Amino acid sequence: MRKNIIITGASSGLGEGMAKAFAKRGRNLGLCARRLDRLEVLKADLLQINPDIIVHTQALDVNNHDAVFRVFNQFRKDFGVVDRVFVNAGIGKGGAIGAGHFKENKETFLTNAVSALAQCEAAVEIFRAQNHGHLVTISSVGAVRGFPGLMNVYAASKAALSSLSEGLQIELLHTPIQVSTIHPGFIRTPMNEEAKSLPFAVNIETGCNAIVNAIEKEIKNAYVPFWPWALLHYLLRIAPLNILRKLS
Known part of the structure; x- marks a missing residue:
């Protein structure tokens, strides 16, 4: 069992939701984000959920790459x-x-690509020293294709993260270090709360439970929630450009 878990960006959204899901499963948590006050509130909530776990918090802006390692x-x-x-x-x-x-x-x-690299470097450095560990990168279904408008750079940054993760999967194949990439579909979080249209969107608890279930199986590449994204990501890969334009 993966007992001690670090989550970046843990003060809200998917990070907060995953922390609560893992607290219910009895895991110790190292939580970091820019807003330490939010983390302290979350820590209190987690210890109410499960008083037997250990929760550590650290303020961290992942764009401060030296701080990531520290x-x-x-x-x-x-x-x-x-x-x-x-x-x-x-x-x-x-x-x-x-x-x-x-x-x-x-x-x-x-933030999504270069600072993700810093986090991967810091994590895998620890895992190599220990000779075991599980790296999980949170990408996006949007990583499978390019998208126009406000989705363009976001999708490109997540595509970079997915490619980096796959390279690590290949490099660390047949070692005690596992690498998983999670590609969430539309999950309602503070990041997208103003979006007018999010087809097949689920609430954060449903989305985080789907993510955690995939992670516990240590699937190499997971599209979650399974329905409909396990199918739709294949269709997105072959969709004509004019269809992708209408999705933006």
């Missing part, structure tokens, strides 16, 4: 061993390319 190693000292790390922190700012959104688009790509 915080992960502090969690390793706190727990003695780290069994699983979630590369979860991400944002969805931005807009159409060439329409004055470069600052926001750059921040999205930096």
